[in-house]
Structure formats: structure tokens, C-alpha cells
Amino acid sequence: MWRTRRLRLARNILEIENLSVEVSGKRILNDVNLQIPNGEVHVLFGPNGSGKSSLIMAILGFPAFKIVSGRIFFNGVDITNLPINERVKLGINVAFQNPPAIRGVRLGDILNHLTPDKEKINELLMKLKFPPEFLERDINLGFSGGEIKKSEVLQVLAHNGSFIILDEPDSGVDVVNLRILGGVIKDALKGRSALIITHLGVILQYVNAHMAHVLINGTIACSDSPAKILGQILNEGYAWCEKCLQSRMQRCEL
Amino acid sequence: MSTIKDAALRAIKKPAELGPDLDISQYSRNPKNWEPCLLSSLPKDVLERALEVGVTSNEENRAATFFQIDHSVIFRAVQDLFENKVEIMSAKEALEKYDWLRDYWWKIVRVDADKYTALAELAWDQGYFIRILEDQHVTMPLQACLFISTDNLNQNVHNIIVAEPGSEAQIITGCTIHPGVQRGLHVGITEFYIKENAKLTFTMIHNWAQNFDSRPRSGAIIEDNATFISNYMSLKPVKSVQMYPVAYCKGVNSRARFNTIVYGSGNSYIDIGSKIVLQNEGSRGEIISRAIATDKAQICARGFLQGEHGGTRAHLECRGLLLSDEAMIYAVPELVSKSSGTELSHEAAIGKISEEQVQYLMARGFSKSEAESLIVRGFMDVGIFGLPKDLEMKIQKMLDITAERIL
Secondary structure (H helix, E strand, C coil): CHHHHHHCCCCEEEEEEEEEEEEECEEEEEEEEEECCCCCCEEEEEECCHHHHHHHHHHHCCCCCCCEEEEEECCEECCCCHHHHHHHHHHHEECCCCCCCCCCCHHHHHHHHHCCCCHHHHHHHHCCCCCHHHHEEECCCCCCCCHHHHHHHHHHHHHCCCCEEEEEECCCCCCHHHHHHHHHHHHHHHCCCEECCCCCCHHCCCCCCEEEEEEEECCCEEEEECCCCCCCCHHHCCCCCCCCCHHHHHHHHH | HHHHHHHHHHHCCCCCCCCCCCCCCCEEEECCCCCCCCCHHHHHHHHHHHHCCCCCHHHHCCCEEEEEEEEEEEEEECCCHHHCCCCEEHHHHHHHCHHHHHHHCCCCCCCCCEEEEEEHHHHHCCEEEECCCCCCEECCCCCEEEEECCCCEEEEEEEEEEEECEEEEEEEEEEEEEECEEEEEEEEEEEEECCCCCCEEEEEEEEEECCEEEEEEEEEECCCCCCCCCCEEEEECCCCEECCCCECCCCCCEEEEEEEEECCCCEEEEEEECCCCCCCCCCCEEEEEEEEEECEEEEEEEEEECCCCCEEEEEEEEEEEEEECEEEEEEEEEEEEECCCEEEEEEEECCCCCHHHHHHHHHCCCHHHHHHHHHHHHHHHHHHCCCHHHHHHHHHHHHHHHHHCCC
């Protein structure tokens, strides 16, 4: 906790203040506080259903994720009530875990909107070992798990935003493609800030993260060095975090 | 002939099975007089309208052209490069020239099917005859335009298309009206004969007006190893259009495919379907339809597959997008199996623009309205037509303009 407080003093690219979010009247994020300083890469751990993806949707401004209290700042600008595309224009780019397929809308159509630089797209395609034929394919329609990850990362990097959010870039990807994706993400993170959601931390073999947070029941339970937290989770599971959260809450009540 | 005429006389009051029943006496039979002329000398507004339905006055880009205004054929020609490969002429001319054409006349579409087929016999106003000669692969599309320049006119055309064995061609038919025309009735009979090993892609584009009625009646016979692809697109409002073209896959390994893109707006009543009957070993059929309804438009999207022989397979895919609470889409997929060796399937889905899709595109920087128009445009993706690239791009441009207008 003390460490988080210290980071508040730095210039943050993302700052989430006391954020509570509801979906269909059900509370899914509770008083979340999170700061990501400029140039840092943070990791978000948490068991299934703890609210990790919801946090991303709230950061992006998806209307179903209703902010009942709290604020979100991006580079010091209050974005709490901005439409999704305005947030994207400011530099937030998300690689989604389960993006929808859209018939008749081609990956190439979206990329052309994200950047006029065809060279850059070709270069990214090469780096990702992603066949150019995919540009003519309907977005996400019939894409395999690995193809979706590549397509998402490609779109995110085509835009050149200053802040990248990756929702489980390492799940459902085979070893060979993981290595490719890991390498591309590592390169892309140079000089950028990021928030990466991961279950098992596999992506951390490729990416140096500065800080990790654990989300439990819609609340940040703890924040510490990624290696330390990952070690605890792998050894003891999330039960340890839950206990930690409970004891902290009890302390607060006292 | 008298038996055909008799049958027509008996059917002249017979309402169609589907669609609003029209009083055919309310339409005029007095057309404007048009003299034959070069396309380039036609009035600008006629040419602009023709271009909107894919018919260009730049004949260099077409293997052959047929142009009819009201009841007059004003132009028909085969480009030099394609002489002795294709024939194009008015149906009347063709019937005089070829005795055998009688064997193709009213042989797929029944003259006594309803009052509109009867009308096309009893008050017949030309139409075209197109023949692709044996083994000729025609690299450029052929085009035909059926144009109405007189308000409240009734135009009844009868077209015959013969793809001789081993031939391959693309035909674009545009049916449209002068900007000054509000009302009228177009009846179009089209009979397709796709012989062994031939392949024909037929693309029909309709542009009518809010008080205009249209009753096309089409049928195709597809012989051994032949392929028939029929594309239909209608983007402008219409008072009513009802059609249910049928393809008989008569030959071994015959193939039929219907692709339909319909955008219904205003008070349009649109009842459009496609039927495929599988009659021989290896026959395949596919029906793909996309319907978008907005304002108060009513769209019936029908599809009918019938398997009559083993070793056959067909699929029907019908998708609807409803953009207004006052509009309606009625999807009617039907499968009839008369042989245990036939595999028929269908999927039908109607919905509104998906929020999830809109938000995903917004997360890629598109505004809400940009995202919606991209989705609608994608829904009407002309890629399903399988057209040559240049033609596909032209038609896609028309669709894009419509998609922009919608939102």
C-alpha cells in the first residue's frame, strides 16, 4: 500500500480514483484505485470473474459498465464521461480477449482507419507472422484464438497510442505464436505505458513489468512487484489474496 | 400460340399467390415514343439513372448492350470484339429469326401463373434475347436496361437468356425509371437456359419509386455441370415488389445460387424469395439473402429449397437487419425433402445493429455513426455476389452511398 501512495506523486498516464461500477444494477467494481505512471507497465492479476475485463471496459467507457462513483484520468484529463472513440483518440488502445465478429467489415478497413501508413501495417504483419490475406477477411469471423490475438495486437499497434491495454494476450495461444506475440509486445512497449491482464503470467517471460495488482471481488487487494505477486499466486492460489483483502478490510473497520 | 393466349386470357384476373393484388387497369398503356439512337445521345437524366443500375453508356466496357425505354427498343448491339460470341436482340426480333425459340418461350415460367404473367403475354412490350454461343467465354459483362420514362406506365417485358454448352458470361440488367416517374407497373418475365458446362452470372439491379409496383417472374433450367448465379439488389423505395424466382437444377452436378441484397425504406412493401429445386445427382444450391428494413418498410424474405434426388445438397442463409421499430422483416425459410439422399439446411437471423459491434469499432476510433454505417455497409457486402472486381467496386460504391444515407 505504501508503495502505491508513493507513486501517486509521479506523473500518471492513468489514474483511477475510487471507481465503482455496476452492470445491470449489479456492483462489479468497488472503490478501485489504480495509478499507472508514464512509461510503466503494470500487470493485473485476479481470479475468473473478479472484474478484470470489466475494469478495462470501464476505462474505455463501454456504456453497459455504468460508473456509479469515482473518476478516471488519462494524462491528467478527466475522461470519465467521454465517448469510447474520444478516449481512443487520446491514446488508449485495447486488445480485447473476445472481440465480436462483424460480417462484411474487413480487418483492412479498420486498419486503414487507424493509420494511413501502409508500410507500418506491412511491417507489423511481418513481425507478427500474420498473412496479409487476413486484411481481406471479415474481422474476427472464423479467426482462431491465436489469429484473434494477432489481429488485436496488430490493430492496437497500428494506432500508435501512448497507452496499451492487453486483455490476456497469452491465453489460448500456442507456444510458437506466444513467442512471436511476446516479442512484438516487448518491442511495442518500449517508450509506452501499459496495463496487461494475465492469468498465469506467461507473458511476463517476455515483458518487464514494473508493478502488479491483484483484483479480487471488484477491489484491488494488493499491489507489489510482479515477481513477488506471481510467486505467491502460483504457490498459494488466490486464497492468499482473499485472506489478505479480508484482513485489510478488518483493519480498516478497526 | 393460341393455346398460350387462351391460357393467358383465363388467368388475366388471377391474383398472384403472394404480394398485394394490383388493379392492372389503373396503369397507362400509352408510352412515350422513342426512336432508336446511340446511348451517348440519350438525355443526361436517363443515362444517370441507367448508370445507377449498372448500365453504362460507355459501351467499350460491355460485350453487348440492350436498351429499352417504355415499349421501344432504342439500342441493341454487340461490341466488335464479341461478334460471333454473343447475340443480343429484342425478343420479338429473335422469335422471328429463330423458330426454335418457341421451345423456350413460356416453358419455365407458366403463362397462367397469375395475372402478371398473363398480362406479359396479352400486352407484351418487347424485352431481350441474349444468347452466349457454344464454348464462348465472354470476358466482359453484357448489359441490358429496361427503362420507364412515362408516369404510371405499364411495361411488360419477356426476356430469354440462353447460355449454350460450355459458355461463360456475366449479364447485368438494370431496371429503372426516369426521375419524373412516380407510379407505374413493371412486369418482367425472364427464362434462363443454362446448358451443359455453361456458367452464367446474372445481376439484376432495381431502382424504382415510392409509388411504383414491380412483378418480376423468372425461372432457370440448369443442365449437366452448369452453374447459374443470380444476384439481385434493390436499394430505393418501391410501393410493392413481389417475386419468387426459381432455379431447377436439372442436370448432373448442376449448381444454382441466389444472392439478394434488399434495402427497404419509406413505405416499401417487398416480398422477395428464391427457390431452388434439386433434381439430379450432385446438384447444389445456395441462397443468401440480406434484408435491411427502415422507416415503415415491410420485407418478406423467403427461401425455398426442394430436394428431389439423392446426392444433392443446398443451404439457405437469410439475415435481416431492422433499423426502425415501425419496419418489419418476415423471414420464411422453407425446406422440402423428397429424397433421403438430399441434405438441406437453413439459417435465419433478424436483429438490430449490435451494440457490441458498434462499441468494438468505437474502440478502434470510429465515431458511433461511422461504426453503424460501417456495419450496415458490411451487412450489404457485395462480395457475396462474386462479381468481377471493377463491377463489384462500382456496385459497392452505390451501396456505400445508400449506407451513408441511412444513418
